[in-house]
Amino acid sequence: MISLQNQIILITGASSGIGTACAKVFAGAGAKLILAARRWERLQQLADALTKEFGTDIHLIQLDVRDRNAVESAISNLPAAWSNIDILINNAGLSRSLDKLHEGDFQDWEEMIDTNIKGLLYLTRYVVPGMVSRGRGHVVNLGSIAGHQAYPGGNVYCGTKAAVKLITEGLKQDLLGTSIRVTSVDPGMVETEFSQVRFHGDTERADKVYQGVTPLTPDDVADVVFFCVTRSPHVNINEVILMPVDQASATQVYRRS
Template identity: 90%
Template sequence: MISLKNQIILITGASSGIGTACARIFAHEGAKLILAARRLERLQQLADTLAKEFNIEIHSLQLDVRDRIAVESAISTLPAAWSNIDILINNAGLSRGLDKLHEGDFQNWEEMIDTNIKGLLYLTRYVVPGMVSRGGGHVVNIGSIAGHQTYPGGNVYCGTKAAVKAISEGLKQDLLGTPVRVTSVDPGMVETEFSDVRFHGDTERANKVYQGVTPLTADDVADVIFFCVTRSPHVNINEVILMPVDQASATLVNRRT
């Protein structure tokens, strides 16, 4: 098992959900964390809490991954002590709405495509060359069951996660011959802010998504990511699909009412 002590780990979307859970599990192992998110206040609170609890070094980045120039600037201006990123967790992502495609909201489409696909591409493009030149590294992309199975109203979101699946596979092929590893972790139902964001803050509607079901937690997903990044250097976990026991497919869910 690889030790994460003093490894530099960049996590996007770190201010909530799976990103925060990853930050905590890696902090426990003594990693050096670069935490990136749009919400600086929440990010700083998390950084202060983890630094105090685990006595680790943390570098915070207020960053919107949709902004390519901002991503380029953030990576190129990292202090020397933080520039050699060992692990990149492309976690920033979101879903907006459940409209039929022919009734879809253009702004929702743009936000999902720009965050889930282009943001992931920008980080990968600016971070991976350093991994290749240093002869080591690991990229973990957070996909979804939605990238494997489309569901009604999921059209564009499912399309973005199918893109993450294809990009992960393509990146692994492009890195053949280097020691850099690529993993896609694709969860089913996870109770985070995901549904709240999808329904634009309609908490009542969001809560119904998980009604009668025991969903995955952010910690469950972070635990799987931790497993993937700590395998022996010659082992690459290409893809992991994980779902709660109450879920058998993107649409088949057992609800106890």
């Protein structure tokens, strides 16, 4: 098992959900954290809490991963003490609406594609060269069961997560011969702000997604990410699919009345 003590871990989408849960579990393991997200106040609150509880060294970046220039600037301008990133957690991602494809909203499509695919690519492109030059590193991409199985209304979101799956596989092949590890962690139903974002803040509709179900928690997913990055250096966990017991596939969910 690899120690994360003083390793530098960059987490995107760190201000909520799985990103926040990853930050907590890594802070508890003694890692140094670069936390990136759009919501600055939420980042600051998280950093204050982690510093108070664990004494964690933290560097914050207000960042929209869709903005390539901003990503380039954020990585190239990291202070020297923070520039040697050991682990990249590409967690930033979202879904918008459940419209049929032929009735879809173009803005929703672009937001999902720009965040889920292009944002992940930008971070990978600017961080991984440093890993290659140092001869060490690990990239963890947060995928989804939606990248393996389509579901009604999921069209473009499922397409973006299928892209994450194949980009992860391609990156693993491109890095063959290096010691850099590449992992995709693909959850099913996780109760986060995901559904509220999907339904543009409609809390009532979002709550119905998890009604009668015991979904995964962000901590459950963070626990799997932690397992993947702490294996022996010669071990690569290529892909993990995890779902709640109440879920059997992207479309099959058992709900208690």
